Amino acid sequence: MKPIVARSTVAGLALALTLAGFSLADDDDHHERKGYKRPKRLAVPNDAPLVWKEECAACHMLYAPGLLPADAWRQQMQTLDEHYGSNATLDPVQERDILDFLLRASTANRLPVEPSPTAGEPPRISQTRWFEHKHDEVSEAKFQREAVGGSFNCVACHRDAERGDFDDDRVKIPR
Ligand code: HEC
Ligand code: HEC
Known part of the structure; x- marks a missing residue:
């Protein structure tokens, strides 16, 4: 038995x-x-151009294209001269290559563009309803810690964010 x-x-x-x-x-x-649909396919494609990897990670982490819909990237690339208070312009050929890549690599993100609440700013990932929902238990004080620097700096808490990995099993908020 x-x-x-x-x-x-x-x-x-x-x-x-x-x-x-x-x-x-x-x-x-x-x-x-x-209404909290999640962006799909966050992994960075293998054929990502070097110019994107270098230029778009010069001042902050590299954001996976799947984090924003195509129209939001178009707005980003059209306003590089006033990029959140920085001038991030490149030569036109480089800008074209980066835009082509971002549009191609973000097709799985069909979310509507959510404008940044700050007038004149291109859309942010960190101010979408999706982002706020995912972090509704993370206090503003934690985002503002010196070791984090702000909600734009995903990689401070999500170690593998630049590879598109945001699994909450691997998240760690620095002291
Ligand atoms: C000269 C510096 C600089 C360069 C180069 C640059 N950025 Fe930025 N970017 C910034 C700053 C500053 C912010 C705002 C950070 C903050 O909130 O304090 C920002 C924010 C962003 C955000 C919004 C992050 C959020 O809060 O959701 C995105 C998306 C972005 N950049 C994409 C790009 C892309 C794509 C490129 C390449 C074409 C690029 N950046 C190149 C300086 C730069
Ligand atoms: C201050 C640290 C911190 C920063 C900065 C941060 N996050 Fe998070 N994130 C967290 C924590 C903590 C959780 C887990 C929340 C929970 O489980 O309630 C989380 C959860 C998530 C999740 C859900 C993961 C899952 O398994 O469901 C996603 C997606 C995510 N974050 C994306 C981002 C993106 C994109 C950025 C940058 C624009 C970012 N995060 C910036 C701390 C952070």
Whole structure:
């Protein structure tokens, strides 16, 4: 009789895991219904041009194209002369190459563009409803810690953010 008991325990465990899996899926669906669709495909494509990797990470971390919809990137690239108070202009050929790449690599993000609340600023990732929802338990004081520098600096807390990894199992807020 013993083996049968053991087998049913294994089956029970498998069932419990399956149920846990389903409840996670339900959670995601629930968020989608409330309008918090998550950007899809955050991994940086292998064919990303060097000019993007170098120029767009000169002043801050490299933001995966999947974090914003195509129209938001278009606005970013059209306003590089007034880029959040910095001048980030490049030569026209470089700008064209970067824009082409960003548009191509962000096609999986179909979220509507959410303008930055600061007038004249191109859209931010860190001020989308999606971002606020994901961080509704992270206080503003934590974003403002010196070791973080602000909500734009994802990589301070998400070590592998530049590879598009934001898994909350690996998040660590620096002291
Ligand atoms: C000369 C410096 C500089 C360069 C070069 C630069 N940026 Fe920025 N960028 C900034 C600053 C400053 C901010 C605002 C950071 C803050 O909130 O304090 C910013 C913010 C951003 C944000 C918004 C982050 C958020 O809060 O969600 C995005 C997206 C962005 N940059 C994309 C780019 C792209 C794409 C390129 C390459 C074409 C680029 N940046 C090159 C200085 C630069
Ligand atoms: C001050 C540290 C900090 C910064 C900076 C930060 N995050 Fe987070 N992030 C967190 C924490 C903590 C969580 C987990 C929140 C929770 O589970 O309630 C999280 C969760 C997330 C999640 C959900 C992960 C999951 O597994 O569901 C995403 C996506 C995310 N952050 C993206 C970003 C992006 C994009 C940026 C930059 C524009 C950023 N974060 C900046 C601390 C930070």
